[in-house]
Amino acid sequence: MPEAPEVETLRRGLESFAVGRPMGPPRLGRARIFRDMESPEVLQGLLDGAVFSSIRRHGKFLILDISRDDLGESGLVLILHMGMSGQLRASAVCGLQAMRVAHAHLTFCFLDHTEVAFIDPRTFGRVYLDRLADGESLPPTLSHLGPDILLSQHPFAKLRDRAVDSRVWIKKMLLDQCLVAGIGNMYADEVLFGSRIDPRREGRSLSRSEFDSMEATAAEVLNRAVKLGGSSLADRSYRDIDGDLGRFQNEHLAYGREGEPCPRCATEIVRIVSGGRSSFFCPSCQG
Numbered sequence: 001m002p003e004a005p006e007v008e009t010l011r012r013g014l015e016s017f018a019v020g021r022p023m024g025p026p027r028l029g030r031a032r033i034f035r036d037m038e039s040p041e042v043l044q045g046l047l048d049g050a051v052f053s054s055i056r057r058h059g060k061f062l063i064l065d066i067s068r069d070d071l072g073e074s075g076l077v078l079i080l081h082m083g084m085s086g087q088l089r090a091s092a093v094c095g096l097q098a099m100r101v102a103h104a105h106l107t108f109c110f111l112d113h114t115e116v117a118f119i120d121p122r123t124f125g126r127v128y129l130d131r132l133a134d135g136e137s138l139p140p141t142l143s144h145l146g147p148d149i150l151l152s153q154h155p156f157a158k159l160r161d162r163a164v165d166s167r168v169w170i171k172k173m174l175l176d177q178c179l180v181a182g183i184g185n186m187y188a189d190e191v192l193f194g195s196r197i198d199p200r201r202e203g204r205s206l207s208r209s210e211f212d213s214m215e216a217t218a219a220e221v222l223n224r225a226v227k228l229g230g231s232s233l234a235d236r237s238y239r240d241i242d243g244d245l246g247r248f249q250n251e252h253l254a255y256g257r258e259g260e261p262c263p264r265c266a267t268e269i270v271r272i273v274s275g276g277r278s279s280f281f282c283p284s285c286q287g
């Protein structure tokens with residue numbers, strides 16, 4: 001599943017491709033990605049003649065600000081979530097994309113005949129409209145999310161407050177998007193490895209300096225991941241807007257490395273499964 005670095009890579013690609021480029025009506029496909037909308041057909045009238053004035057991201061969500069001459073900055077935003085395997089793909093020639101790529105469920109068609117398609121074979125992705133309240137940067141449907149892991153100065157502030165008296169595993173807390181937004185299974189394991197913290201530790205057992213260490217590690221790991229265009233795993237389902245694979249998977253130290261020697265102490269990396277999720281860690285140097 002794309003996490004903050006992958007979604008940020010998509011955001012940057014979409015920003016440089018789509019912002020300010022006038023659109024015609026989009027092509028709509030399979031309804032399941034529109035399950036949060038009463039009538040997705042409304043997008044055809046709304047986006048016809050509109051531009052995206054900016055492309056933002058919070059956690060794993062993309063926020064596309066819609067602007068139209070007749071509405072100005074409308075406060076209307078289109079929210080995209082990639083789900084398990086959603087992709088955005090830009091194409092220079094309108095129409096070719098749809099013929100070439102199956103599972104394009106929403107295609108933004110620009111007046112200069114370029115397009116961007118939301119492709120999602122498993123349809124766990126989501127697309128819906130929301131509206132910003134005055135002075136708010138996040139729409140109501142995203143206001144429950146915790147601080148963004150890449151944008152916030154102290155992304156773990158809320159997590160740390162909640163952890164004080166929590167017996168929940170720190171790994172599980174890191175995945176709670178209401179506490180910190182943008183971390184999934186892959187980067188949680190990398191952050192815990194980098195901070196030498198066992199994923200099974202109860203939140204309340206972590207010291208202040210361990211939280212500081214996690215914050216520093218997260219900034220380092222996730223920014224490096226953004227620089228390398230995110231992580232593409234074995235299924236190669238994650239690609240950037242041009243269809244290129246990410247490269248950070250080559251620098252994973254713990255995630256997906258069961259049975260391999262720990263890069264710090266050479267003990268075998270182990271995998272445990274809890275709540276249907278795998279955790280990879282070094283049983284020796286993550287205390």
Ligand SMILES: [Zn+2]
Pocket residue numbers: 262263264265266267282283284285286
């Ligand atoms: Zn180790």
